[in-house]
Amino acid sequence: MLDRGRISSVQLLLLLIIVDAATAFLFGPTAAIQLAGRDSWLSVSVIASAFGLAVALVCIALARRFSQQVFTAYLPQILGKIPGKILAAAYAAVFIHYTAVILNQGSTFIHVAFLRDTPPMILDIIAILAVIYAVYLGIEVIARQNEIVWPVWILSLVVIFILAAKEINPHNLKPFLENGIMPVLKGGLLICPFRGEVFILLMLFPYLNQKQEAIKTAGYFLLAQTVVPALIAATIVGVFGDVVPAALAFPAYNLARYISVAQFLERIQVLIVVMWMAGVIIKATVFFHSAAVAAASTLGLKNYQVTVLPIAVAVVAISKVFYGTHLQLTDFLFKIWPYYGFAVELLIPAVILLIAIIRKKGGKNKP
Amino acid sequence: MVPFFKWLGKIIGRSGDMAAGYSLKPGDPGYEEQRALTSQLDKNLKILTDIFRLCDDLIIREIIIGRGKQQVRAAIIYLDPLINYSQLQQSLMRSLLAVEELPRPGISADWLLKKVLGNGSVSEEEKWVEVSDGINRGAVCLLLEGLNKALLVKTREKTSRPVGQPVTETVFRGPSDAFVEDVRTNLALLRKRLPTSRLAVEDLEVGEITKTKIKLVYLKGYVIDGLVAEIKERLRRIKIDGIVGSGQVEELIEDCPYSPFSTCEATERPDKLAANILEGRAALVFDNTPFALLMPVTLAAQIQSPQDYYERYWYSSFIRLLRWVSLLIALLGPSLYIAVITFHHELLPTSLLMSIIIAREGIPLPAFAEALLMELIFEVLREAGLRLPRAFGQTISIVGAIVIGQTAVNAGLASPAMVIVVSLTAIATFTIPSPSMANSIRILRFPLMVFAASFGLIGLLLAASVLTSHLCSLRSFGVPFLSPLAPLTFSDLKDTLIRAPSWKMRLRPRLTGYADPQRQNAGIKPRPPVVKGKTSVKRRGKK
Numbered sequence: 026m027l028d029r030g031r032i033s034s035v036q037l038l039l040l041l042i043i044v045d046a047a048t049a050f051l052f053g054p055t056a057a058i059q060l061a062g063r064d065s066w067l068s069v070s071v072i073a074s075a076f077g078l079a080v081a082l083v084c085i086a087l088a089r090r091f092s093q094q095v096f097t098a099y100l101p102q103i104l105g106k107i108p109g110k111i112l113a114a115a116y117a118a119v120f121i122h123y124t125a126v127i128l129n130q131g132s133t134f135i136h137v138a139f140l141r142d143t144p145p146m147i148l149d150i151i152a153i154l155a156v157i158y159a160v161y162l163g164i165e166v167i168a169r170q171n172e173i174v175w176p177v178w179i180l181s182l183v184v185i186f187i188l189a190a191k192e193i194n195p196h197n198l199k200p201f202l203e204n205g206i207m208p209v210l211k212g213g214l215l216i217c218p219f220r221g222e223v224f225i226l227l228m229l230f231p232y233l234n235q236k237q238e239a240i241k242t243a244g245y246f247l248l249a250q251t252v253v254p255a256l257i258a259a260t261i262v263g264v265f266g267d268v269v270p271a272a273l274a275f276p277a278y279n280l281a282r283y284i285s286v287a288q289f290l291e292r293i294q295v296l297i298v299v300m301w302m303a304g305v306i307i308k309a310t311v312f313f314h315s316a317a318v319a320a321a322s323t324l325g326l327k328n329y330q331v332t333v334l335p336i337a338v339a340v341v342a343i344s345k346v347f348y349g350t351h352l353q354l355t356d357f358l359f360k361i362w363p364y365y366g367f368a369v370e371l372l373i374p375a376v377i378l379l380i381a382i383i384r385k386k387g388g389k390n391k392p
Numbered sequence: 393m394v395p396f397f398k399w400l401g402k403i404i405g406r407s408g409d410m411a412a413g414y415s416l417k418p419g420d421p422g423y424e425e426q427r428a429l430t431s432q433l434d435k436n437l438k439i440l441t442d443i444f445r446l447c448d449d450l451i452i453r454e455i456i457i458g459r460g461k462q463q464v465r466a467a468i469i470y471l472d473p474l475i476n477y478s479q480l481q482q483s484l485m486r487s488l489l490a491v492e493e494l495p496r497p498g499i500s501a502d503w504l505l506k507k508v509l510g511n512g513s514v515s516e517e518e519k520w521v522e523v524s525d526g527i528n529r530g531a532v533c534l535l536l537e538g539l540n541k542a543l544l545v546k547t548r549e550k551t552s553r554p555v556g557q558p559v560t561e562t563v564f565r566g567p568s569d570a571f572v573e574d575v576r577t578n579l580a581l582l583r584k585r586l587p588t589s590r591l592a593v594e595d596l597e598v599g600e601i602t603k604t605k606i607k608l609v610y611l612k613g614y615v616i617d618g619l620v621a622e623i624k625e626r627l628r629r630i631k632i633d634g635i636v637g638s639g640q641v642e643e644l645i646e647d648c649p650y651s652p653f654s655t656c657e658a659t660e661r662p663d664k665l666a667a668n669i670l671e672g673r674a675a676l677v678f679d680n681t682p683f684a685l686l687m688p689v690t691l692a693a694q695i696q697s698p699q700d701y702y703e704r705y706w707y708s709s710f711i712r713l714l715r716w717v718s719l720l721i722a723l724l725g726p727s728l729y730i731a732v733i734t735f736h737h738e739l740l741p742t743s744l745l746m747s748i749i750i751a752r753e754g755i756p757l758p759a760f761a762e763a764l765l766m767e768l769i770f771e772v773l774r775e776a777g778l779r780l781p782r783a784f785g786q787t788i789s790i791v792g793a794i795v796i797g798q799t800a801v802n803a804g805l806a807s808p809a810m811v812i813v814v815s816l817t818a819i820a821t822f823t824i825p826s827p828s829m830a831n832s833i834r835i836l837r838f839p840l841m842v843f844a845a846s847f848g849l850i851g852l853l854l855a856a857s858v859l860t861s862h863l864c865s866l867r868s869f870g871v872p873f874l875s876p877l878a879p880l881t882f883s884d885l886k887d888t889l890i891r892a893p894s895w896k897m898r899l900r901p902r903l904t905g906y907a908d909p910q911r912q913n914a915g916i917k918p919r920p921p922v923v924k925g926k927t928s929v930k931r932r933g934k935k
Contacts, residue, residue, distance in 0.1 A: 033879065135850060140735075143847070151847060155854040159861040169864035169878035170857075292738040299849045306857050 026093065026231060027318050027329040030165035034238035039175045040168055041223055041246045042253075044311050045077075047178070047304035048130040049219035050257045054276045056359045057258060061212030063198055063267040070255035072213025074247050077220035080371050081243040084223070087378045088230035088239070090387025096227035096374075097319040103381045112373075113323040119369050120228070120316035121336055124309055125343035126357070128152060131305035132344070133351050138278050138298060146345050152306060153337050159310045160317055160333055164232050167310050174303045181300035182253070185277075186260060188284040193263035215359050218366025220250060224374060228315035274351065313340070428519050433465055433537040440469060440535075443524050449473055450527075455488060457536075462494040465537040474530035479547035484509065484532060501541050504534075513546040525603075552577060558660050560827055563699040570660045575605050575679035578662070582609060582677065585666040590614075596627055596676075598641065602634035605679040606641070614672045614900075616907050619869055623674055623687065638683045641676065647867045652835050654828040655868035657689040664698045672905035688869035688904060692876055692888040694826035695719065700891045709890035716889060718820035722833045725817035726763045727844035727852050729810070733759040735848030754804045760845035766806050766814040767837065769796055774818070871903045893917075 032040070057065040091099040097116055101109030132148035140148070159167050202209070223246065226239070233239060261276045264283060270276035281294040316336055321329035348354040381387055429436055437452065444450040449472040457464045468484070487508050495503050501516045517523050523542045527533050530548035552574035559570070571578045579593060594608040606627070610620055626645040635641055642656045643649065659665055660682045665675050668686050676685040695715050700708040732739050733748070740748070755762060773792045797815070800806040817837070824830040836859065843855035866873035876884035881902045886892035895917040899909050 036879065140848070140850065148847075148850065151851065151854055155857040155861070158858050162861055162865040166861055166865040169872065169874065170860050172878035172880050173860050173864070173874070174857075291741075295736045295739055295849055299853045302850060302853055303857065306854070 026095070027321050027326075028163050028232065028314075030163045030168075030232050031234040032164060032168040032229075032232045034233060034235055034242045036168040036172065037229060037233055037239075038242045038245055038249075040171050040229070040307075040311060041226070041242070042249055043171060043175060043178060043304050044225055044308050045220060045222055045246070045250050046253060047301070047308040048127060049216070050182075050254060050277050051134055051275050051301070052130060052355070052358055053216050053219055053254070054258050054261050054270060055273060056215045056355075057212040058262065058267060058276070059212075059271040060215065061208045062204070063262050064202055064204075064209045065212050065262065065267075066198075066255040066258035067202075068209045068211075068213035069216050069258045070251045072210060073216040073220040073254070074251045076213075076217040076371070077223050077247055077250065078243075080221045080374075081223050081226060081247065083371060083375045083378055084226040085230070085239050085243060087374055087381065088227055089236065090381055092236050092388070093231055095231055095315075095318055095322055098322040099387065100377070103377055103384065103386045110323060112377075113319065116369070117316060117319035117323050120312055120319050121339055122343060123222070124312040124316050124336075125340045126348065126354075127305065127309045127312055128156075128340060129344040129348040129354055130358075131302060131309065133348070133354050134275060134278075134305075135298070135302065137274055137351050139295060145349075146341065149341050149344050152309070153313075153341060155306055156310045156313050157333055157337050159306075160314045161330055164229070164314060167307070167314060170310075171307050174307055177300050178304040181297045182257070185280055185284065185297065186256065188286055188290070189260060189264055189280055192283060193260060194266075195263060197263050197266050198259060214363055216254075218362045218370060221366055221370035224370040225311060225315055227374065228318060229311075313337075429517075429523070429535075429540045429542060431538055431540040433467060433535055436535050436542075437467055437469075439520065440523075440533075443520065444527075447471065455485075457488055457491050457499070458494045459492060464494065464499050467535045469527060469533040469535065471527055471530065474548060475532055476547045476550075480532060484534075484545055484547065488534075499536060499539065501539060501543060504536075504543060509543070509545060515544050516541045517544055518542075529603075550574065555581065561659065561661050561664070561698070561825065563697065563702065566698055566702040567661075567663045569662060571662060571677070571682040571684055573680050573682055575607060575677060578677045578682075578684065579607060579609075581662040582665060582669075585662060586611070586669065591669075592620075594620075594624070596624070598627060598630050598632065599635040600631070600633050602636065604635040606635075607677045608674060609669065609677055610674040611669055611672070614670065614905065614908050615674055616672065616904070619674055619688070622869060623676070627676075637681045638676070638678050638685050641678075642685055647869065648865075651862065651866055652832045653691075653863070653866060653873065654832065655687070655689060655866065655873065657686040657694060657826060658683040658828065659686055660684070661698060667698070667701070668693075670911075671900050672907060688867075688871040690868065690871060690875045691829075691863065691873055694829040695824070696887070696891075697825035701894070705891050705893040709892075712891050713889060715823050715825070718823040719833065721820040722817055722824065722830070723836060724840065724852070724856075725813055725820065726767060726837060727840040727855075729813045730759050730763050730841055731844040731848045731852050734845060748807070748809050751807045751809060755807050756804070757806075758845075759810075760841065762806050762810050763814070763841060764838075766800070766810055767817075767841075769800075770814055770818050771834070875903050876901070 053069055054065065057068050061068045088096070091102070097113035100113045100116075103109060104112060128149050129145070131152060132145040135148055136143065136145045159170060223243070226243070230236070230239060233242075257277060261270050261280060264280060265273070265276065270279075273279050278294060278298065281297040282292070284293060285291040313333075313336065317329045317332045320332040320336060324332075326332065348357060427439070430439075441450075441452070451470055451472050453468045455466050455468060457466050466488070468480075468488075470480070491508060505514055505516070515526070517526065518541055523533055523544065526542075526544035531544040531546050534543040534545060552572050555569050555572055555577060557568045557570055562568075569581060571581065583591065588611075590612045592608075592610050592612050596606040596608055598604050598606055608620065608623060608627075623645070627641070630641070630644050632640075632644070638658055642654060642658065646655050648655065665677075665684055665686065669675060673686055673688065675687070678684065695712065697715075700712060703711075733752075737745055752759075757765065773796070776792070797806075797811045801808050801811055821830050821833060824833065840852060840855050840859075843851035845851075847854070863874050864872070864878055872879060875881065876888045883899060884901050884903075886896060887901070895912075898912055898914055899905070900911050902909070905911075
């Protein structure tokens with residue numbers, strides 16, 4: 026295996042939560058509220074988590090058959106050498122692309138929210154330096170770093186909930202399901218690929234030191250990710266109603282700006298954004314690590330660190346060329362990604378699982 | 393050729409690879425030392441004077457033992473500065489000269505050892521290497537006519553100062569003895585605290601010339617097996633001419649040599665050493681330096697002070713938390729100030745912001761340059777205070793800080809807010825109990841300031857993120873440096889962010905103490921005595 030690190034199930038759980046949520050609650054609510062209105066909390070939680078559950082089950086079922094290898098390493102065993110290698114290369118590219126999108130989400134957010142004079146590309150470059158270093162050090166270090174970052178990151182959300190609580194108007198959330206279930210479903214579909222990022226399990230599973238805990242971890246993860254986004258969406262609607270946030274670029278950021286306590290603790294949104302960005306860095310690091318491992322295992326290299334620098338260049342380039350502006354990014358996130366994400370996160374792994382079952386590849390039901 | 397040198401190396405008692413580097417010719421220093429002693433006194437003395445021909449402080453005294461026909465010529469040889477005269481007189485000279493009758497079969501080393509010499513530590517040697525080594529270390533050498541052995545009598549003069557107070561780690565309540573420059577005294581201080589035969593003391597020696605004595609100490613059964621072997625292996629790899637302080641050894645055995653953080657902890661407190669050994673750590677106690685090295689060590693351990701365990705736990709927990717906050721202030725203080733003043737004014741309440749801006753109005757420097765200037769001035773003052781003779785040190789550094797701070801503000805070089813930030817940072821740095829940790833923080837402050845000045849809080853975040861990655865990757869003898877925090881060990885948090893009461897500390901720290909996890913019995917929490925008819929009986933009955 027390319028990275029000999031081992032992570033515990035708690036570390037995996039924290040990683041999955043941050044991987045899923047770090048960017049989702051910035052970009053997700055606007056789109057969900059545009060479609061689902063005041064019921065958007067239902068779409069970001071239940072609908073998206075149902076998709077997440079499907080993805081997690083497929084990924085774990087597949088990963089259990091090859092519990093000591095990463096996804097790209099066992100693809101050739103399932104599909105045969107050449108098609109397997111091609112798909113593995115494609116997945117390496119997918120991970121690189123995801124990293125670019127995540128990094129771009131972070132830099133776009135900072136650029137739009139407050140560092141307006143700094144080009145996003147500069148932010149991308151300095152962020153990727155931090156990411157590269159962590160990727161070099163391996164998955165164990167990333168998991169530990171996450172244990173340090175996680176309390177900071179969750180604290181920012183807790184602070185917002187507590188301090189914005191007095192502004193919440195519960196009547197904004199009524200009436201419930203006014204327009205039926207369809208808008209909620211549509212809004213949920215836009216959020217699905219965010220939740221589906223849990224397909225990173227395909228690359229993280231081999232590092233888990235107690236493989237039988239994977240299902241439980243995924244369960245806790247989905248539970249957390251059903252409650253937290255619902256709370257965020259409900260708070261946004263509760264504070265702003267269902268019309269205003271549909272026009273806001275980052276409603277969660279506006280929520281942070283809304284905080285004012287005793288005329289002293291106000292305008293602290295920058296601090297909160299910084300805490301969020303700590304989460305984005307971790308998320309980008311996890312995907313970058315997977316991209317590096319995927320590329321190295323596809324090319325049959327002895328260590329994955331070699332691939333880090335080329336991938337870093339590719340990531341910055343993709344981020345700059347394809348998603349130069351906020352509009353390009355949201356266009357991708359809500360018009361293309363629902364299809365593309367559905368394919369790479371659920372469809373392809375499911376088909377491969379099916380093939381593996383039919384061709385009887387990999388150990389059966391091994392923990 | 394190589395086996396020959398290895399064999400030669402064995403003969404002369406040095407490690408093979410050092411001897412393989414060169415071969416000795418007659419006349420080279422050390423050539424004579426390869427050989428064994430002869431049984432002729434004159435020849436032996438000639439060789440010995442040849443070995444020590446550069447040392448004018450070598451004293452050779454010839455004496456005669458016994459009376460009449462039986463008398464035997466002998467010589468006493470020693471290096472003048474190293475020996476203790478009264479011991480030499482009393483136990484050696486007097487007893488040798490008092491010998492009246494020699495045994496029948498002639499004089500023998502065994503007889504001398506058993507009958508004549510009243511000293512505690514006498515050894516007999518047959519090779520010049522050992523003899524010259526012994527003399528160099530302060531032994532008195534006794535050579536006899538007709539005996540191809542030398543007797544080495546240890547009468548070493550104590551050149552160390554008496555046990556004093558710790559200089560770098562002071563506590564309010566607790567023992568105040570500290571290690572000294574003599575390894576025997578240091579071990580005595582430790583043995584006094586851990587009077588058990590499980591306390592292992594292994595002799596090690598580092599340095600071809602200095603032959604520095606290092607004692608590896610640990611509690612058998614408490615320490616993890618691999619640790620001791622690993623430490624010995626790392627020390628064995630050191631091939632160096634000399635070691636003069638424990639800092640050198642620290643740098644030579646570290647896990648991550650490029651890190652700004654030290655992964656061994658130096659301490660001069662025997663109580664701290666004993667407590668850490670009880671937690672399953674190992675330590676190196678040195679000759680010639682009062683600082684012992686503890687390993688493995690974590691960030692959390694460097695935030696602990698012995699005082700925490702001597703004070704009440706409520707207070708200790710408060711102080712512990714305060715120290716963590718100070719650590720953050722020491723690290724991030726100036727860079728946060730720079731970021732806020734340069735990029736994020738809105739974070740400050742309006743009135744505070746106004747007063748800061750008004751105070752900064754006449755300042756010609758940007759906040760970053762101002763901070764850099766003041767931090768550097770402070771570091772210079774601190775260093776100067778350290779170098780100055782002790783009598784001036786503190787006074788001058790305080791006066792210097794006040795005068796320079798005050799005049800810098802008056803002259804419009806720095807704003808009062810900046811002076812506050814710098815002095816707060818400085819004071820916060822001094823709350824960190826471990827000096828090496830404080831130094832690492834001092835260094836790291838500057839790159840963080842650069843990032844904060846370039847990209848504001850985001851830059852600071854990224855720099856902090858790199859720093860966190862580094863800290864997470866750091867290991868000290870296999871133990872993760874951030875260990876109870878990341879990876880999280882929930883039960884060890886009792887002694888990390890806070891200090892739990894002593895009766896709660898049932899288990900040793902997991903990563904160093906898992907060889908024997910239990911420290912004390914459960915339920916040793918003190919409770920009032922049971923009085924019949926009172927409520928406490930009921931409570932007990934329930935249990």
